[in-house]
Amino acid sequence: MEECKPVLNTGLRGVVIADTRICEVDGANGRLIYRGYLVQDLAENASFEEVAFLLLYEKLPDNAELEEFKRRLLAERQLPPAVIEVLKNCPKDALPMDILQAAVPLLAHHDPDKKDQSMEAVLRMSIRLIAKFATIIAAWDRIRNGKEPVAPSADLDHAANFLYMLSGKIPDKDMGRFMDKALVLHAEHSFNASTFAAREVASTRAHIYASVAAAVGSLSGDLHGGANTRVMEMLFKIGSVDKVKDYVKQEFDAGRVIFGLGHAVYDTDDPRAHIVASMSKVLEERSGKTKWYEISANLEKTGKEEFKKLKGKDIYVNVDFYSGSLYNSLGIPVDLFTPVFAISRIAGWCAHVVEEQFAGAAPKPTLYRPESEYIGDYCGPDVCEFTPIDER
Numbered sequence: 001m002e003e004c005k006p007v008l009n010t011g012l013r014g015v016v017i018a019d020t021r022i023c024e025v026d027g028a029n030g031r032l033i034y035r036g037y038l039v040q041d042l043a044e045n046a047s048f049e050e051v052a053f054l055l056l057y058e059k060l061p062d063n064a065e066l067e068e069f070k071r072r073l074l075a076e077r078q079l080p081p082a083v084i085e086v087l088k089n090c091p092k093d094a095l096p097m098d099i100l101q102a103a104v105p106l107l108a109h110h111d112p113d114k115k116d117q118s119m120e121a122v123l124r125m126s127i128r129l130i131a132k133f134a135t136i137i138a139a140w141d142r143i144r145n146g147k148e149p150v151a152p153s154a155d156l157d158h159a160a161n162f163l164y165m166l167s168g169k170i171p172d173k174d175m176g177r178f179m180d181k182a183l184v185l186h187a188e189h190s191f192n193a194s195t196f197a198a199r200e201v202a203s204t205r206a207h208i209y210a211s212v213a214a215a216v217g218s219l220s221g222d223l224h225g226g227a228n229t230r231v232m233e234m235l236f237k238i239g240s241v242d243k244v245k246d247y248v249k250q251e252f253d254a255g256r257v258i259f260g261l262g263h264a265v266y267d268t269d270d271p272r273a274h275i276v277a278s279m280s281k282v283l284e285e286r287s288g289k290t291k292w293y294e295i296s297a298n299l300e301k302t303g304k305e306e307f308k309k310l311k312g313k314d315i316y317v318n319v320d321f322y323s324g325s326l327y328n329s330l331g332i333p334v335d336l337f338t339p340v341f342a343i344s345r346i347a348g349w350c351a352h353v354v355e356e357q358f359a360g361a362a363p364k365p366t367l368y369r370p371e372s373e374y375i376g377d378y379c380g381p382d383v384c385e386f387t388p389i390d391e392r
């Protein structure tokens with residue numbers, strides 16, 4: 001048999017490591033497709049709950065299925081009191097993504113299914129995780145501000161209930177709808193870094209809480225989910241439209257990135273970016289204060305122009321770019337932007353864990369195990385001779 005020589009491919013770019021039926025990212029044509037449906041059609045027509053069902057169960061629900069799914073999510077919104085107690089004992093300046101990551105295995109302690117490796121059990125745990133992520137984040141924001149968590153409302157859908165638990169006020173129709181659309185747009189994106197982390201852990205047959213905790217850690221980085229927080233910090237730093245050009249030049253001259261620009265997969269517009277932009281524009285115009293949207297729009301234009309001059313090629317905004325101003329208009333604190341991404345992406349992660357463990361199409365090795373190329377030293381032509389500690 002011919003020997004298969006490993007190829008060095010840093011960052012796994014261009015390497016196909018599994019098949020999937022969950023999502024297709026068509027980077028050349030700027031299309032994002034969840035289980036066969038364009039993301040913009042889903043954002044226009046479906047709720048987050050419908051999309052979570054679609055991702056988990058491979059089809060859009062009918063009315064009865066959706067009602068039952070919503071009933072199950074609703075029943076799982078509350079956190080175990082012991083988990084709230086742990087959150088209350090965390091330092092108030094803890095990073096919200098660290099809190100979320102830490103809360104995931106805490107939830108596992110209270111899950112009667114955690115040792116059950118059947119697909120039905122993994123789906124039940126998925127529903128619990130999807131239901132509880134929003135509650136963890138809202139509860140943490142209340143706790144760190146010295147307030148009691150707001151109990152979930154049985155009268156609100158998933159998105160509106162999150163805004164309600166955060167502020168204690170029922171959001172108006174536009175706010176609830178836009179939050180819901182934002183959740184739909186962020187629910188899934190194929191084999192990005194966090195989903196890959198989730199699937200890699202799932203391939204070891206660890207339980208879903210271990211997979212999801214790894215995914216949360218991966219999402220927290222600035223080059224992945226952390227970018228939406230960095231976008232808003234960047235807008236605050238710029239402060240006004242007339243400062244945009246200087247800011248862009250200064251960042252490019254220093255070799256730094258403009259957050260929210262560029263994507264590892266899209267060679268054109270990220271199909272989600274301008275849906276998010278239009279929601280941000282509507283909310284800012286409604287409030288009569290359009291500053292952050294205007295700075296963003298100017299930054300998009302200037303960033304693209306300067307990038308073209310510098311690198312001789314095009315760059316496009318990604319989903320995080322206008323999420324900054326949108327989430328700001330929704331009253332979400334800046335350091336919760338990335339956790340809000342997780343509130344949505346948990347649906348995609350769970351679908352991938354289920355697929356990794358139960359539903360892959362092609363026969364695949366049970367355990368992910370890439371190789372690395374050793375570039376360390378030997379002490380001469382071969383391995384080092386061990387030197388006792390006193391002789392070193």
Ligand SMILES: CC(C)(COP(=O)(O)OP(=O)(O)OC[C@H]1O[C@@H](n2cnc3c(N)ncnc32)[C@H](O)[C@@H]1OP(=O)(O)O)[C@@H](O)C(=O)NCCC(=O)NCCS
Nearest residue numbers: 222223224227256257258259260261262263264318319320
């Ligand atoms: C997302 C990201 C990591 C993709 O990186 P990538 O796949 O390596 O991107 P590319 O290969 O297209 O980068 C090509 C060049 O453009 C530069 N570039 C990419 N995004 C840039 C940005 N936002 N600002 C400035 N320069 C950027 C890279 O540094 C690279 O420069 P080089 O050729 O001189 O080394 C990158 O675009 C980035 O860091 N963006 C900002 C962070 C962000 O918004 N992340 C959220 C992603 S959804």
